Amino acid sequence: xxxxxxxxxxxxxCSDTPDEDGLGATDIHAxxxxxxxxxxxxxxxxxxxxxxxxxxxxxxxxxxxxxxxHDSLGVCLIGRHDFTLKQFAALEALLLDWSNRYPKAKxxxxxxxxxxxxxxxxxxxxxxxxxxxxxxxxxxxxxVATAPIYRVPPPKNQPAPAPETEALMGEEVALTAARxxxxxxEIALATDGYQGWIKADSLCAIPENITGTMQAIRTACCxxxxxxxxxxxxxxxxxxxxKITILSTEGDYxxxxxFGRAGAIETGYLPHHMLASRQQNPRSDWPAYAEMxxxxxxxxxxxxxxxxxxxxxxQLSLGSAGYRIPRDSxxxxxxxxxxxxxxxxxFQYFKRGDIIFWKGHxxxxxxxxxxxxxxxxHARVVIEPVKDAITRIGTTDGKPTRHIDxxxxxxxxxxxxxI
Numbered sequence: 268x269x270x271x272x273x274x275x276x277x278x279x280x281c282s283d284t285p286d287e288d289g290l291g292a293t294d295i296h297a298x299x300x301x302x303x304x305x306x307x308x309x310x311x312x313x314x315x316x317x318x319x320x321x322x323x324x325x326x327x328x329x330x331x332x333x334x335x336x337h338d339s340l341g342v343c344l345i346g347r348h349d350f351t352l353k354q355f356a357a358l359e360a361l362l363l364d365w366s367n368r369y370p371k372a373k374x375x376x377x378x379x380x381x382x383x384x385x386x387x388x389x390x391x392x393x394x395x396x397x398x399x400x401x402x403x404x405x406x407x408x409x410x411v412a413t414a415p416i417y418r419v420p421p422p423k424n425q426p427a428p429a430p431e432t433e434a435l436m437g438e439e440v441a442l443t444a445a446r447x448x449x450x451x452x453e454i455a456l457a458t459d460g461y462q463g464w465i466k467a468d469s470l471c472a473i474p475e476n477i478t479g480t481m482q483a484i485r486t487a488c489c490x491x492x493x494x495x496x497x498x499x500x501x502x503x504x505x506x507x508x509x510k511i512t513i514l515s516t517e518g519d520y521x522x523x524x525x526f527g528r529a530g531a532i533e534t535g536y537l538p539h540h541m542l543a544s545r546q547q548n549p550r551s552d553w554p555a556y557a558e559m560x561x562x563x564x565x566x567x568x569x570x571x572x573x574x575x576x577x578x579x580x581x582q583l584s585l586g587s588a589g590y591r592i593p594r595d596s597x598x599x600x601x602x603x604x605x606x607x608x609x610x611x612x613x614f615q616y617f618k619r620g621d622i623i624f625w626k627g628h629x630x631x632x633x634x635x636x637x638x639x640x641x642x643x644x645h646a647r648v649v650i651e652p653v654k655d656a657i658t659r660i661g662t663t664d665g666k667p668t669r670h671i672d673x674x675x676x677x678x679x680x681x682x683x684x685x686i
Contacts, residue, residue: 269326269337274369276339277362278332279392280309280377283385286346292320295343304330311342311361317353319361332381339380340365340372348389355529359399363467366400367447374400399529401470402445402452409434410526412503413571414469416461420451432461432579432594433570436503437481437510437526439473440465458508459582459594471528479512479524482542485587487559488572491535495520502535506571507556507583513542551677553588554620557581557631557639560648565641577629580641580648581622584631590680596629600668606675613670617653620673625664630656632673 284290292312299307307322308330314320319342323329331341342361344350362374376392378385401407415430434440434456443453443462451464484505493500495517503525505511511523520536527533557580566574570583578596585592593599603622607613614623621632630640630653638653645651657667 269328269340271369272371273338274340274372276332276335276380277365277369277372277374278335278339278341278377278380279358279374279388280331280341280343281347281350281388282343282345283347283387283389284345286315286349289315290345292322295345296322299330309341309343311340312345313342313354313357313361314345315351315354317351317357319357332377335380340369341377344388350390352529352531355395355399356527356531359471359528360468362396363400363402364450366402367450367467370446399472401472402442402447402467404442404472406439406441406457406473407454407470408473408526409436409438409440409465409469410471410528411469412436412505412509413573414465415568416454416456416463416465417451418463420448420464423449429566430568431463432456432568434458434465434469435509435571436505437483438508440470458586459591461594471526472530474526474530474532479514481510481512483507483587484509484511484541485556486541487563489537489541491523491525491537493535495522495536499536502533504573506573507559508570508586511537550588550590552619553585553590554631554633554639556587557584558633560584560641561639561650563641563648565643565646565648567643575641575648577641580639581629581631585680592680596624596627599629600624603671603676603679604669606671606679608670608672614657614667617670618673620676622669622671622673622676623653623657623667624669624671625660625667628660628664 291314295312296307309322310325310329312320312322329336329341332339344354374393374396377387397403414434416432416434418431421427439457440454447467450467452467454465455462484507488506490501491503493502514522514524519538521539523535523537525533560580563572564574567576569575570579578599582592582594593602617632617635619634623630630638633639637650638656639650641648
């Protein structure tokens with residue numbers, strides 16, 4: 268019986284059958300039974316459609332590399348040379364999982380671990396893994412719509428707590444260490460430096476040659492469709508701040524790319540107006556971006572239209588106007604403190620773009636009477652009279668701590684030395 272510490276190699280094979288034959292996992296199983304073996308000798312078989320089929324249990328010694336079956340697991344790609352992108356994507360996902368559970372193991376090809384005349388798997392598996400392993404380099408890219416970031420890795424086999432924040436599709440992360448902790452890896456989010464633990468399988472390697480123009484989503488939420496038609500199949504739901512690549516334009520739509528495993532690129536479409544320019548929402552009226560979130564649910568640690576908190580609302584809105592600020596309300600208040608009102612008009616007279624801080628909370632004035640904020644009391648993003656908010660919040664969290672002036676804030680943000 269194989270134990271975790273026994274596994275030293277993760278061996279990639281190919282079936283060495285014509286690519287067009289399209290063998291299935293049951294065919295391999297039957298073939299190996301015909302050899303007199305106890306069924307398929309591999310622990311996993313990846314068919315042409317990208318489905319990863321379980322074969323031998325991982326605790327059961329395989330029959331795939333003579334002389335090394337006692338310290339290895341084996342996976343077989345069906346085909347000979349022209350493997351599909353779906354197969355490579357499945358292989359990356361499997362190896363990422365295996366590398367987590369067998370941290371001492373090295374990824375190799377069959378030909379690299381045994382003296383044989385075979386060229387199996389007919390490509391350099393080690394070099395391929397070094398290229399597409401999202402944890403192999405110092406930086407990686409988020410490949411899912413939203414990825415929770417936790418202060419510490421959530422307990423194994425237990426419900427995860429509320430995240431500290433979330434990373435969005437297309438954002439880059441710096442890897443603190445490549446080693447996984449039951450599926451999580453420590454990172455720093457490039458957008459704001461936020462540090463924490465993210466699921467390794469939510470990351471992909473950064474593409475070497477990105478064709479097209481990278482651009483961030485500047486509407487609260489949008490659906491990527493398979494065709495330039497609102498009635499076509501939905502591929503993804505992306506929120507403000509997510510980053511995509513524009514490949515071309517087709518009528519009223521932009522053709523974009525969604526990055527995935529093993530360099531696979533799925534194309535989709537977005538209406539042009541979903542990629543609003545700064546001219547359509549001037550930097551001086553950045554609150555217009557925040558107003559797009561009205562009605563979105565409140566979620567502690569959330570950072571997308573599916574759910575967000577008070578400080579994420581401000582960060583995403585200013586981000587769409589081209590400004591970078593910290594993620595949490597405390598650091599945001601410290602960052603903006605030089606733009607605070609210092610006269611007797613503080614907390615009395617308001618204008619669009621003013622910001623009000625409480626201990627642990629932040630809101631945005633949309634005019635001289637009303638404030639927009641994501642809050643747990645209403646359980647969503649709402650507009651309410653600012654003086655009502657001050658009174659209500661005062662009963663639980665005390666008086667406001669700072670009143671940031673809209674004009675002074677823009678002066679601060681427009682000073683490159685301050686950002």
